[in-house]
Amino acid sequence: MKLLPNILTLIRIFLSVPLWFISPLSLSWLLVYLICGITDVLDGYFARKYNLTSNTGATLDSIADFIMVILVSCVLFTNYSIPIQLIILLVFVFFTRSISIIIGFIRYKKLVLLHTYLNKLAGAVIFIITPLYFLYPNFRFSLFIVISLFTIIPAMEELFINLTSKELNLNIKSIL
DSSP: OTTHHHHHHHHHHHHHGGGGTSOTTSHHHHHHHHHHHHHHHHHHHHHHHTTOOOHHHHHHHHHHHHHHHHHHHHHHHHHSOOOHHHHHHHHHHHHHHHHHHHHHHHHHSSOOOOOOHHHHHHHHHHHHHHHHHHHOGGGHHHHHHHHHHHHHHHHHHHHHHHHHOSSOOTTOOOOO
């Protein structure tokens, strides 16, 4: 039981890889994508419910998220036309998060990826919206606005926390 959260996280990492090889947005792709999302929710749930949280688990979870986001982004960017506004937004968010990671590493000498409420909410919203964005082109502008808000605000919060915190707390809930 002690390793269950990390096992679920590792399952997400291994299941993210087939997303590259399965036809994007096909039923098989969406099923693997959904299972990855479920393991993401369950690893954190079990870690908190059974007091199995650890810095290693939090870091592994962030790495799994990063791998999945990169693979899904690469698949969708190579198979679908992406508006320049979305590319600019994603580059800005990537730049902001990269600066935050660099600052965290300089300050704490370790990989710092925070698990704030906004980051968790952003992950859930982006997980749901990503396939919708590509499956329903008529709603792309509205979904773009939601994606914008749910990527920029948590990235800025994380940067602010890394700049101002006196000590490292990977499970900090918010700047408030």
